[in-house]
Amino acid sequence: MIAIDSVPERLAMARHQCGAEVLNYKDDPVLEALKEMTGGRGPDACIDAVGMEAHGLGAIDWFDKAKQSLRLETDRPHALRHAIMACGKGGTLAIPGVYAGILDKVPMGAAFNKGLTFKMGQTHVQKYIRPLLAHIERQEIEPTFMITHRIPLQEAPHGYHVFQNKEENCVKVVMVP
Numbered sequence: 001m002i003a004i005d006s007v008p009e010r011l012a013m014a015r016h017q018c019g020a021e022v023l024n025y026k027d028d029p030v031l032e033a034l035k036e037m038t039g040g041r042g043p044d045a046c047i048d049a050v051g052m053e054a055h056g057l058g059a060i061d062w063f064d065k066a067k068q069s070l071r072l073e074t075d076r077p078h079a080l081r082h083a084i085m086a087c088g089k090g091g092t093l094a095i096p097g098v099y100a101g102i103l104d105k106v107p108m109g110a111a112f113n114k115g116l117t118f119k120m121g122q123t124h125v126q127k128y129i130r131p132l133l134a135h136i137e138r139q140e141i142e143p144t145f146m147i148t149h150r151i152p153l154q155e156a157p158h159g160y161h162v163f164q165n166k167e168e169n170c171v172k173v174v175m176v177p
Contacts, residue, residue, distance in 0.1 A: 002037070004030055004082075009169045017145045025082075034086045042088030048079045051097025067104060074101030084111045095120035146172040153177045 003014035006026040014020040021037070023030050034043055052075035067073035079097065084107050087093050093116050111118070135141045148171045151159045159173040 002034070002043070007166060007169075010171060013145065013171065030082060031086055038088065042086055043091065044088055045092045045094065046083040046087040047094045048083045048097045050079045051095070051099050052076055063105060072102075073104050075099045075103050077103045077106050081105070081107060084108075084114075084116065087114065087116055089114045090116075092117045092119060096123055098122075147174050149173040151175055 001014075001018060001020045003011060003018070003020040003022045004025050005011050005014070005022070006024055008024070011022040011024060015022050023033055035041075064073060064076055064078070068076070077099070080095065080099075080103070083093050083095075091114065093111070095118065136143065148169060149159060149162065151173060153175045156175055159175060162168050162170045163173050
């Protein structure tokens with residue numbers, strides 16, 4: 001597994017807790033690094049877990065910002081573009097990251113030519129919650145390392161603010177009633 005982010009604390013968490021190889025998209029040439037790590041093929045599977053909350057770098061970022069300011073584009077497809085370009089031929093692109101509306105400059109020709117399979121949509125929580133909780137109860141997985149903030153329910157607006165703005169090294173907020 002390879003984790004790509006720009007927040008050092010989240011990269012350290014992925015490295016130490018999940019055994020991931022990590023790339024900081026602000027410092028590392030991600031597409032070139034992934035090609036090198038996979039012998040020139042590209043990963044068999046990629047995940048865009050951020051969706052419209054992605055923050056981009058690069059030449060096309062100005063285009064997205066301009067279109068968003070004019071209300072001509074609703075989402076930020078930076079991570080999606082990179083995932084399509086990184087994924088190897090015949091690969092799978094999973095998109096649990098939420099997109100709400102209109103995307104522009106998405107390299108669908110590259111996705112088509114590579115024969116990528118897209119799997120996307122809202123997570124089927126009802127389908128997965130019981131098996132996931134069973135794994136946790138049997139102590140086969142231990143997810144609490146991701147919890148960085150525990151707050152009373154009445155502080156929910158502050159918790160959402162901290163999470164959304166990536167403040168205080170926030171990864172996951174648990175609200176206690």
